[in-house]
Amino acid sequence: MxxxxxxxxxxxxxxxxxxxxxxxxxxxxxxxxxxxxxxxxxxxxxxxxxxxxxxxxLSSLDKNTIYLLKFSFGPSDIPQWKREQFPNVKYTEYVYLKNAMTHTKQLGYQIFTKRESIKYESKTVSDVNIVPVSYEFIDIQGLEFEKGRFYNESEANSGTPVIVIGNDIAKSLFDESEPLGKNVRLYGQRFTVIGVLKKEGSSLGDSNDTAAFIPVNFVRRLYGDNNPNLTNVIIFKPENGVDMEEYKSEITQKLRNFRGLKAGEIDNFFINVFGGFLDxxxxxxxxxxxxxxxxxxxxxxxxxxxxxxxxxxxxxxxxxxxxxxxxxxxxxxxxxxxxxxxxxxxxxxxxxxxxxxxxxxxxxxxxxxxxxxxxxxxxxxxxxxxxxxxxxxxxxxxxxxxxxxxxxxxxxxxx
Incomplete structure (x- = not known):
């Protein structure tokens, strides 16, 4: 040695x-x-x-969270021309499934829309990710607040012009002053700031620091339910221990019945499990x-x-x-x-x-x-x-x- x-x-x-x-x-x-x-x-x-x-x-999101919309997160055997004919999911379908589905912890509705500018007095923040969602979204995604709150069921259903803004937006518009209760302008209308999210940092895709959350019914009232430039999604958060295949089958059966699809017709929607997106x-x-x-x-x-x-x-x-x-x-x-x-x-x-x-x-x-x-x-x-x-x-x-x-x-x- x-x-x-x-x-x-x-x-x-x-x-x-x-x-x-x-x-x-x-x-x-x-x-x-x-x-x-x-x-x-x-x-x-x-x-x-x-x-x-x-x-x-993505740790705040449950792997079993399901996104129901007209697009697939992954490859699909259905031809593209046929997929392009699929209809957007509707708010009425969200209401129906919310009442009809079993073993569901939370069920929410979201609209993907274009970016906008938010103004406060002489200050403007451009390229803001506007996130119109139903009130259940806070429990689905687990948003954390620096101050204030998320809008409640009554405000969401009535489309009240209230807004929850990301940390970066709050600092750009208000500096060190108190943002809660202040009125900002979006879509040419006044929105009351009721919440500011905690600093999150950069993330995959958009960060909540540069996002603004508003009631989904406000956007529905503004654009209607059949606007081709918007993409709607229904988000499901099933109960723990649920058999995912049975749960997906229940969604498929209930939505097919609601849309009146006949036997032999393909599903004109996609059920995307978040775990598959992670894979x-x-x-x-x-x-x-x-x-x-x-x-x-x-x-x-x-x-x-x-x-x-x-x-x-x-x-x-x-x-x-x-x-x-x-x-x-x-x-x-x-x-x-x-x-x-x-x-x-x-x-x-x-x-x-x-x-x-x-x-x-x-x-x-x-x-x-x-x-x-x-x-x-x-x-x-x-x-x-x-x-x-x-x-x-x-x-x-x-x-x-x-x-x-x-x-x-x-x-x-x-x-």
Whole structure:
């Protein structure tokens, strides 16, 4: 054991000596390993950070939440021309299903509409995501408030012009003054601010920080129920422990009966389970991860060739020393491990530099952007492991060639 510790120490010394005596050559070789480790770990860190962010943003939603609308969240066997003929879900269908469905914790109605501007006195916030929803939405999505409240059932049903605004909108319009009770202008009408949401930060798609929630019946009164520019959705939150297939079948049966669809006619609506949407996102993230690793692998390969090249040069330069070591009784495996350890140490140095760059970059991007980049311990472990593997692969052939040198010929070559 002591012999191998001494061997490791000597190999580290040789590696440092190679760095000192052939700085440019060694640094150019290590550059490939550094770029390779940086590329792979940067991709893994970015994808993991994105995955963590998405999971955090969607954690408030139940995987069993169901979205009923005329579009599908994923691929569909129904031709596009036929899907384009599907009708929007109606408010009357929401009312019917709310009374007819069993084992339902919450059932809400939402309209997807275009972005608008909100004004308060001389200040205007543009590109606001307007979210017309029924009063149940707060329990479905679990909105958190900094101050105020969400609108109640009476306000929602009557379409009262009240509004709940995101944190960024409140700061842009009111600065440090009290927003509750103030009147803002939207759709050319006055809306009373009754709530301000907690700061959420950037998220997948739109953030609630730049959103405004209003009663869905106000928009229905403004645009009507058959506006082709709007997309309506009914949101179901089933009770815990419900058999999802039976629950979906109940929705299908009741809506088909309400729409008067005959036997043999296809469903002209889609039942989208939120868990399936999460699976789709996870599949996309996995594809991004694999694609990034595959591309980064080539730079990693170049780095391995660079280290192998410098190790062959190192063997050639130290041929005389190898001959002397062998003549003094050094075993073949001692010479082999000496060069193998040296290759591993060089790659670990390159990998450490690559990991350090990723770490510094993650700190910089986190401070500049509203997005948390995380270099996890697992990714550090992967980077270190890959550095060792590349060291072994790139150093094994030079090490074997050094260990098989004839001592007499090696000494003669160096004279």
């Amino acid at each position: 002591l012999v191998y510790l001494r061997l490791l120490k000597e190999s580290f010394g040789f590696a440092m000596n190679a760095l000192r005596s052939n700085k440019l050559r060694t640094l150019l070789s290590l550059l490939g390993v550094t770029i390779g480790i940086f590329s792979i770990i940067a991709v893994l860190a970015a994808v993991d950070s994105l995955d963590r962010k998405i999971s955090k943003e 789709l996102i996870n599949g996309i993230i996995s594809s991004l991860r694999l694609g990034g690793i595959f591309i980064s692998f080539f730079s990693f390969l170049v780095g391995g060739f660079g280290v192998a090249n410098i190790m062959f040069v190192s063997v050639k330069e130290r041929t005389n020393l190898i001959g002397i070591q062998k003549s003094l009784g050094a075993k073949n495996r001692f010479i082999l491990f000496q060069f193998l350890f040296e290759a591993i140490i060089l790659c670990v140095i390159g990998g450490t530099i690559g990991l350090s760059i990723v770490w510094l970059l993650s700190i910089l991007l986190t401070s500049l952007l509203d997005f948390e980049f995380v270099l996890s311990f697992w990714n550090i472990l992967i980077g270190s492991g890959l550095s060792i593997i590349v060291g072994v692969i790139s150093g094994i052939l030079p090490a074997i060639s050094a260990s098989k040198l004839d001592p007499v010929e090696a000494i003669r070559t160096g004279m």
